[in-house]
Amino acid sequence: MQTEQLKAIVLAALEELKGRDIRVLNVHDKTTITDWMIIATGTSTRHVKSLIDIVVEKCKHAGVPPVGVEGDQTAEWALADLGDIVVHVMLPAVRDFYNLDKLWGDQSPALHSKDRQG
Numbered sequence: 326m327q328t329e330q331l332k333a334i335v336l337a338a339l340e341e342l343k344g345r346d347i348r349v350l351n352v353h354d355k356t357t358i359t360d361w362m363i364i365a366t367g368t369s370t371r372h373v374k375s376l377i378d379i380v381v382e383k384c385k386h387a388g389v390p391p392v393g394v395e396g397d398q399t400a401e402w403a404l405a406d407l408g409d410i411v412v413h414v415m416l417p418a419v420r421d422f423y424n425l426d427k428l429w430g431d432q433s434p435a436l437h438s439k440d441r442q443g
Contacts, residue, residue: 326389328409332361335412338383339365344376344414350429361410362429366420370400376414377403 332349339347344365353360367373377397384391384407396403402419405412413425
């Protein structure tokens with residue numbers, strides 16, 4: 326499956342359950358771990374768990390099971406590793422504290438950019 330199709334599935338799943346402040350970050354030039362990060366906020370631990378669960382369910386249904394899922398038990402910060410895309414769903418306080426948007430966003434320095442040059 327193409328990355329753009331997988332992004333669309335993830336975004337639709339997050340929007341379906343009313344994920345808040347959804348942000349898509351291109352981190353291709355900043356890390357070798359993944360190409361894209363999608364970050365969303367849930368309103369409660371139950372909401373965070375539901376959001377990550379629907380992302381995993383929709384991706385499995387599309388033939389892309391996650392490489393791993395973390396944090397879905399405590400659900401303050403849950404993560405689904407889909408290979409080219411890593412999905413983070415967090416409570417507002419956790420998202421504010423770790424500020425992944427700034428860390429990995431457009432203003433962050435390029436990490437490992439030499440590793441990505443062909």
